[in-house]
Amino acid sequence: MGRIRFQVSVSLDGYLAGPDQSLENPLGVGGEELHAWAIPLAAFREIQGESGGEINASSPVVAAMFDGVGAVLMGRNMFGGGHGPWPEDPPWTGWWGENPPYHMPVFVLTHHPRQPLVMEGGTTFHFVTDGLDAAIARAREAAGDRDLLIGGGASTIRQALAAGVVDEFLLSIVPLLLGSGERLLDGLPKVDLEQVRTVEAPGVTHVAYRVVR
Amino acid sequence: MGRIRFQVSVSLDGYLAGPDQSLENPLGVGGEELHAWAIPLAAFREIQGESGGEINASSPVVAAMFDGVGAVLMGRNMFGGGHGPWPEDPPWTGWWGENPPYHMPVFVLTHHPRQPLVMEGGTTFHFVTDGLDAAIARAREAAGDRDLLIGGGASTIRQALAAGVVDEFLLSIVPLLLGSGERLLDGLPKVDLEQVRTVEAPGVTHVAYRVVR
Numbered sequence: 015m016g017r018i019r020f021q022v023s024v025s026l027d028g029y030l031a032g033p034d035q036s037l038e039n040p041l042g043v044g045g046e047e048l049h050a051w052a053i054p055l056a057a058f059r060e061i062q063g064e065s066g067g068e069i070n071a072s073s074p075v076v077a078a079m080f081d082g083v084g085a086v087l088m089g090r091n092m093f094g095g096g097h098g099p100w101p102e103d104p105p106w107t108g109w110w111g112e113n114p115p116y117h118m119p120v121f122v123l124t125h126h127p128r129q130p131l132v133m134e135g136g137t138t139f140h141f142v143t144d145g146l147d148a149a150i151a152r153a154r155e156a157a158g159d160r161d162l163l164i165g166g167g168a169s170t171i172r173q174a175l176a177a178g179v180v181d182e183f184l185l186s187i188v189p190l191l192l193g194s195g196e197r198l199l200d201g202l203p204k205v206d207l208e209q210v211r212t213v214e215a216p217g218v219t220h221v222a223y224r225v226v227r
Numbered sequence: 228m229g230r231i232r233f234q235v236s237v238s239l240d241g242y243l244a245g246p247d248q249s250l251e252n253p254l255g256v257g258g259e260e261l262h263a264w265a266i267p268l269a270a271f272r273e274i275q276g277e278s279g280g281e282i283n284a285s286s287p288v289v290a291a292m293f294d295g296v297g298a299v300l301m302g303r304n305m306f307g308g309g310h311g312p313w314p315e316d317p318p319w320t321g322w323w324g325e326n327p328p329y330h331m332p333v334f335v336l337t338h339h340p341r342q343p344l345v346m347e348g349g350t351t352f353h354f355v356t357d358g359l360d361a362a363i364a365r366a367r368e369a370a371g372d373r374d375l376l377i378g379g380g381a382s383t384i385r386q387a388l389a390a391g392v393v394d395e396f397l398l399s400i401v402p403l404l405l406g407s408g409e410r411l412l413d414g415l416p417k418v419d420l421e422q423v424r425t426v427e428a429p430g431v432t433h434v435a436y437r438v439v440r
Contacts, residue, residue, distance in 0.1 A: 027415075191412060191417070191418050191420065193414075199239060199404060200240070201406075202404055205404050207239065207403065208402060214424065214425035214426075214427075219425045221432050223402055
């Protein structure tokens with residue numbers, strides 16, 4: 015069985031997104047700056063299906079994100095489409111256009127049932143309404159021997175950490191103070207961590223951790 | 228004029244000390260683990276006036292802490308002795324014994340006046356009751372061309388960051404979740420940061436930041 019892991023950018027004060035998240039501003043006020051280090055990279059543009067871009071010490075870190083991954087799990091807030099029942103006209107199909115960058119099954123944790131959504135390029139969104147454990151079981155089965163990547167957001171990652179199912183994670187620590195928003199590592203039970211490796215890169219420090227059981 | 232800087236260990240969830248700080252447990256519950264990476268190092272033992280110890284990638288980071296420093300500023304909570312007026316019998320002379328590891332003037336921010344306290348080895352504690360600006364002015368004057376190191380704790384560092392007087396700082400990010408306690412980077416006004424350098428070391432990642440003005 016593959017590992018369960020996540021890889022996200024956080025501000026130096028621990029936020030995964032700024033305050034006042036909305037459809038227009040899904041990462042909240044100031045949240046887009048969290049990803050400024052990644053946007054120009056060829057490795058990041060390749061995930062978006064684009065060519066060109068820069069290469070630096072962050073490149074292998076970005077390239078490794080989907081390496082060996084067989085399924086993705088994310089929360090409703092990260093998939094988007096507002097709160098409550100799914101809008102139908104037009105239906106919400108995610109933030110990523112017709113051909114999302116996943117190219118594999120993506121399991122969306124939600125309270126509101128919905129038929130699977132088949133996109134171009136191999137991405138299918140499955141909507142799971144019976145809780146985190148069920149979503150993880152289904153996503154692991156889909157991933158097979160490959161890893162399960164928890165895409166986010168903060169709430170889904172915290173639930174997975176609290177449930178003790180995360181094997182490892184990588185934080186890209188950005189020199190930015192957001193001051194408020196969605197904090198990643200709050201309200202968790204005791205989790206023992208081991209630092210695995212650190213990568214210094216322009217405008218960001220990547221640190222990988224293993225959860226010790 | 229020298230720089231104003233600080234250098235502290237923080238948990239991955241941003242705490243400088245654990246919950247329930249007390250005379251017996253000055254770093255709070257779990258807080259001592261924040262310094263576990265430093266304790267065995269020769270560079271750390273040397274600051275304590277002891278010999279022997281290990282050398283690893285953290286050694287130059289620890290050795291640089293007091294390098295070029297001409298004065299130290301700290302809060303009453305870090306100097307210790309409880310809250311309120313100073314105890315007289317016996318007087319509180321800090322956590323560090325007869326020969327504290329500073330060997331220079333140390334300015335203690337407090338609401339309670341007290342005569343300067345001359346210790347062995349060149350450390351003199353000066354107690355400043357007219358606020359952060361006055362304390363910084365006095366400490367800078369004492370430091371001359373050398374740096375002013377803000378020793379801590381979290382509240383004093385936050386005040387200095389909020390006042391816009393900090394030039395740079397180094398965080399030693401420890402793979403530990405404390406869950407509660409004294410958070411370093413909370414409730415600050417906007418501070419623009421630039422990542423200066425990152426050092427990967429056993430059990431800790433050191434990241435230096437510059438405050439951009």
